[in-house]
Amino acid sequence: MWDNWNKGFLSNTVEFTIFLASFISAIIFYPIIAYLFIEYVAFPYGLANGVSLFILTVVFQELYTSASAVYIEEVPEKWPFSKLYNKFAFLPIVGQSIIITAFFSVVMLCLPISSRLKVALASSKIAPVLYLNVQKFENSLNKILPMRLGNTLIFLAVNPRLPENVKLHFTVNDLNWDEAYEQELFKLINKERIRMNFMPFVYDTALQTIARGHVSHLAKLGYLSNWDENGKNSTIRMNDAGISFLKSTEIVALSPDSSVTMLGIMTVDTYRLSLLSPNLVKSGIGVVDAGIYGRLVVIELTD
Numbered sequence: 001m002w003d004n005w006n007k008g009f010l011s012n013t014v015e016f017t018i019f020l021a022s023f024i025s026a027i028i029f030y031p032i033i034a035y036l037f038i039e040y041v042a043f044p045y046g047l048a049n050g051v052s053l054f055i056l057t058v059v060f061q062e063l064y065t066s067a068s069a070v071y072i073e074e075v076p077e078k079w080p081f082s083k084l085y086n087k088f089a090f091l092p093i094v095g096q097s098i099i100i101t102a103f104f105s106v107v108m109l110c111l112p113i114s115s116r117l118k119v120a121l122a123s124s125k126i127a128p129v130l131y132l133n134v135q136k137f138e139n140s141l142n143k144i145l146p147m148r149l150g151n152t153l154i155f156l157a158v159n160p161r162l163p164e165n166v167k168l169h170f171t172v173n174d175l176n177w178d179e180a181y182e183q184e185l186f187k188l189i190n191k192e193r194i195r196m197n198f199m200p201f202v203y204d205t206a207l208q209t210i211a212r213g214h215v216s217h218l219a220k221l222g223y224l225s226n227w228d229e230n231g232k233n234s235t236i237r238m239n240d241a242g243i244s245f246l247k248s249t250e251i252v253a254l255s256p257d258s259s260v261t262m263l264g265i266m267t268v269d270t271y272r273l274s275l276l277s278p279n280l281v282k283s284g285i286g287v288v289d290a291g292i293y294g295r296l297v298v299i300e301l302t303d
Contacts, residue, residue, distance in 0.1 A: 012093055015092070019100070022057050023057055023099055023103055026052075026053050027137070030052040033052035033056060034049045044112060046109070046294060049153045053106065054107055098130070102131060105131045106130075109122075109154045109260075110154060118256055118292075132259060132260070135260060135263055139263075152264065155254075155261065155263070157252065157254075157271070166224040168293070170290070171221065172289075172290050172296070173220060177287065186203060188258055189275055192275065193275065198278055201301070203283060204302070207302060208286060209241070211284045211285055211298040212298075213237070215252075215296050215297070217229060225252065226250050247279055247303045249271075249300075250301070252297070252298050253265065254293070255295060256294040257295070261297055277301075279303050280302060282301065282302045
């Protein structure tokens with residue numbers, strides 16, 4: 001890409017625009033291809049998204065490049081102000097570098113690759129800023145094109161009002177509780193409540209037991225749902241455990257890190273209203289480390 005330095009400002013700007021348009025187009029249309037991979041090839045959610053995004057970005061880039069080939073070849077680099085403009089040739093190169101980095105950051109989080117690599121990616125200073133902004137952009141698109149319940153390339157949730165089961169196409173038999181993730185997510189939730197002038201949640205170990213019990217079933221059976229294999233939702237499970245409450249909510253999600261989970265939750269109206277409800281005061285969180293597939297998360301909230 002840095003060989004483009006000598007091409008000049010206008011040519012580099014055209015190439016940057018083509019890649020940006022390809023990336024945006026892929027983000028808009030990848031759910032269609034991902035659905036086919038999930039339903040007919042049994043790809044896990046992240047793999048289907050990552051492969052679909054990569055394929056569509058390449059396809060759109062080829063289409064847009066072919067459509068504008070004449071203009072790219074004949075960009076008037078020798079027009080009167082060419083020397084002035086070519087001094088800024090680095091700007092579109094830097095812009096393209098940022099978009100490419102964001103693209104590969106998202107793809108790496110989607111694909112079932114080493115969990116250590118994903119942790120390193122999430123711990124870096126640049127990558128989280130980029131992929132969280134991609135997630136925010138996709139959330140904005142979901143409001144215009146509501147194809148899913150706030151789901152994005154790197155965040156998957158289910159509608160708590162419907163008894164739906166989303167097949168994950170993977171299972172986790174050796175359960176590892178990610179306690180650091182649980183505590184970090186709890187801190188992020190309370191930080192948001194305090195920011196919105198609500199009292200922070202009180203952590204409840206009984207609710208944590210309910211959350212961990214449910215997320216363990218989801219991990220072992222390989223699906224995402226607010227309902228267990230016996231047809232019980234969180235309300236029934238809490239009653240069976242002898243927990244007293246009048247109001248409750250359960251949040252179920254799959255994501256690679258706590259920041260992505262928090263951003264995804266705050267995008268879903270039902271979940272956001274629950275997290276910011278003054279009538280809910282207790283919380284318990286269960287998180288299973290699904291290795292290369294991310295983290296399975298269950299959050300229980302009661303009054």
